[in-house]
Amino acid sequence: MKDEKKRGRPRAFDAKAALGKARDVFWDRGFAAASLDNLSAATNLNRPSLYGAFGDKEDLYLDTLEGYRQDGMNTLAEALDPSLPLRDNIARVYAGALAIYLHGETAARGCLLIGTASVEAVQHERVREVLGRSLNDFDDEIEKRMRLGVERGELPESADPQMLARLASAVMHSLAVRARAGDSRETLEAIARSGVELICGSANNP
Amino acid sequence: MKDEKKRGRPRAFDAKAALGKARDVFWDRGFAAASLDNLSAATNLNRPSLYGAFGDKEDLYLDTLEGYRQDGMNTLAEALDPSLPLRDNIARVYAGALAIYLHGETAARGCLLIGTASVEAVQHERVREVLGRSLNDFDDEIEKRMRLGVERGELPESADPQMLARLASAVMHSLAVRARAGDSRETLEAIARSGVELICGSANNP
């Protein structure tokens, strides 16, 4: 049902790949400082094609955010594989985040949402909505795992799954900011390790 | 030594007040989206005056960041008053942060540095430097208090002051991001309370 022959001239580009290139531009420069020329050059699409395929700059940006969000949720779900101990789950969440944030050892781009959507969130309601929803969904997914941890006895009955989840996310938010501030991989990994220890400190060791 | 009579026409504005107004513009819009017209309107200074007093837009932005940074360090020092218990200190750090981030209940601006400097940090080295230094100095100041806590027996000997400090900062970074994402005061205060509990959980109650 994807290759119904459409009636006009066929597209000469892969929209998904173009979206990925655009995402890199926004990731490096942010929304406001990314010009249509930058985006056009990176995607190899001239402006009318960009406009036709994705709408205006804000639409394109929101599309990249939504894609990033969904990728992130998938990565998170994998990291939280419930057949593993809670401690491993959280460690995997941070490792997955750092793999994205550090982007090939050198240039530290941090998190696309935290790093670039935060600025726009105050003035652009739609951006704020995506950012807020992303953070909340992330919290909720971790909270589910925390609840499971209480049920299983990995965490004490007295543990507050919602708050533990929000604090687990908080460590990740900090990693995102610090990556963009230029912190080294070693520093970030050390923070991640300590975060796991603090969050899962009350978790049973098998 | 401040009112040495200078030779030309005297300034008709207070540079410090103007810097405060400019800061508000950057806080709401970020660096890239803040136009000189915005800044000129907010400060009641025409562009040549702005330029003469502060340099170009990037210079002005860096000035506001540096001012914000120093204000933040002062607020932090007050919050960490060593005559108070550690737990109170950390709670005061978060309360002080939220007072700034929430800005009069309604509009949530978050942290100027985390919210607006993070985006520019990748491309602007001077911004990245200020951001990195700010985060590190903050960590270091909290770390000092943690060390004192260990000496005093507020924290166990096994505690790692550096890592505890970085995680205490992490909670604050998360508050900054979440404020900008639109989270309510109640949510943020709950996270702050849980953060205090988690960080200072091992601290003695007097």
Place this chain on the structure above:
DNA sequence: AGAATTTAATGCGAAACGGTACAAAATATG
């Protein structure tokens, strides 16, 4: 083959951008 439809490429155009030249105004100095 020809009409209809969709995409591609060129290029434009109005507005906004950052920054500055220039002259008038206001003060200190001699």
Place this chain on the structure above:
DNA sequence: CATATTTTGTACCGTTTCGCATTAAATTCT
């Protein structure tokens, strides 16, 4: 009072910005 010096306000310059109008190309439908 004249001169030097600094700030102020107007107006402007060249560039870049985003978005679109227009025309050419590629494909399907009839």
